[in-house]
Amino acid sequence: MSTAVDEESGTPQRGPKSLLEGRRPIPAHFTVYLFVILPFLALLAAVPFAWGWGLSWVDVGLAVFFYVVTCLGTTVGYHRYFTHGSFKAKRPLRVALAVAGSMAVQGPVRHWVADHRRHHAFADKEGDPHSPWLFGTSPVALARGFWHAHLGWILDRSLTNQRRFAPDLIEDKDIRIVHRLFGPLTIVTLVLPAVLGGLITWSWFGALTAFFWAGLVRITLLHHVTWSVNSVCHMIGERPFAARDKATNFWPLAILSMGEAWHNLHHADPTQARHGVRRGEIDISARTIWLFERFGWAYDVRWPTEARLAKIRA
Template identity: 75%
Template sequence: MVSALGKSAPSAEQPQHRALLAGTRPLTAHIAVYLFVTVPLLALIVAVPLTWGHSLTWLDVILAVAWYTVTCLGVTVGFHRYFTHRSFKATRPLRVALAVAGSMAVQGPILHWVADHRRHHAFSDRDGDPHSPWAYGTSPAALARGFWHAHLGWILDRNVTNQHRFAPDLLADRDLRRVDRLFWLWTVITLAGPALIGGLVTWSWWGALTAFVWAGLLRVVLLHHIAWSVNSVCHLIGDRPFASRDKSGNVWPLAILSMGESWHNLHHADPTCARHGVRPGQIDISARLIWIFERLGWATDVRWPTPDRLDRLSAAAGPES
């Protein structure tokens, strides 16, 4: 492997990287990862042509949007801004609800997700980052390979991030350990739930099937690729108005579907900040939900950006990229 600096990048097996890992996934778990990446996509390739044009209903659309919004915000507000970066404090019911909602995005169990993401920030776009698109160099061929690695390839890596190093606080939380162990249940619910609602509302097996396709499979596939695009696209291109140690950029076309996560430059410049989109016109739905939680008294000590902090980060960046 060749790093962006043109040097040979150490493999995960070398001594300086062993402390970052906790061995490899059991074979059954690794097969499950391949299945959750490929089966929804393959099912869609078969099912969408059969259902398109004569079976997509407003109920399917409403269910898809609702389940997408809840599960996406479970990741962005819960897994990311709260559990990984502690951008605010949450009541116990909110903490558990965010953990469950994030788990239903089917991006992996919460302990695994948080450990991976904290490791990403510790080594962002450097050796040790689990999903940098710059891992293989800067030539067009190397960046194409790096894009694949950052977008999807890293998920298929059997190595597991060391949770005792990167997520000891979550490991010490009994509620979160239980949510983590029940990941299989949240996966069943997130796929079967839309089908159950669609079947009950239409009182038909066909209504259940189309809801499963559009609000179950399609929603999960779309959510996966939007999240993976923040790893890949937002570390390759985008404007960089704030000083950070890596190549994180803002990619506005992804802002709505990512719930504000694609305002990625400020996030890497100031990771614990609860708002990522801080400039006029930068819609950040996740930050607005945190604001609502704060008004309800469910979230406290929210780390909102301050003008002085933003000015310092902007001045340190120099002319915008």
């Protein structure tokens, strides 16, 4: 049985009901820092690097393509499908979503799902792994909470108990394989843009710039968009639906997050396949699920109904 540690007392806990299941090994934790810091440094270098040279339309096209694929792998795959069961997927789609989500470099699928299910179980309360409200409401406490929700929690070595929060994925043979392949898929998501950039431009320089823009910069942009849903979308925005926590809608993030920034509705009714339900609320992830349904790859989709929405309107 896995060992966990109580967050307050530091005493060991055992059993499937504990929140944690030990700590991330030091080599794995080092890679977390690596893939937080290196892409961020690439983003800081982006403006001087692009000033007059080093950015082509090939780089832009590849960056947009890989951003969309890996973002949807996170939003449609990791989040709406694996975490919340907003729809059912046939096996090829299920595996493809797990692979695309892994290529976003936000952690192996079982870790991500366990963390997010724990987030919903304890939203904005003790036990939530990334609430910005855990330290109080003073300016200093909110600044500390924002840092914790946006990035600080990722740098914690503690691992959420998968046996408690993701037992279905532990039993899924396909997902066990994809989970173990997170390392190789991380290499693929960095190397493949460089290979394509080199082949399209037929130059080593094209490979280098594609690696920079469609690899490093794309990953860090997606990281901070996703992390902003954890931080900004629990602090700033509208609350048109009655959620039991502080989740909000923050429209400036709607496009880049593929609809995840309509976060208030999601927390009010987490299993819905569509989060942006009011007029003008663009939800690219929901439209993608709709396309999967039309092609017959997804079924039993949990679309919101007017009767259901009426019950949760604030």
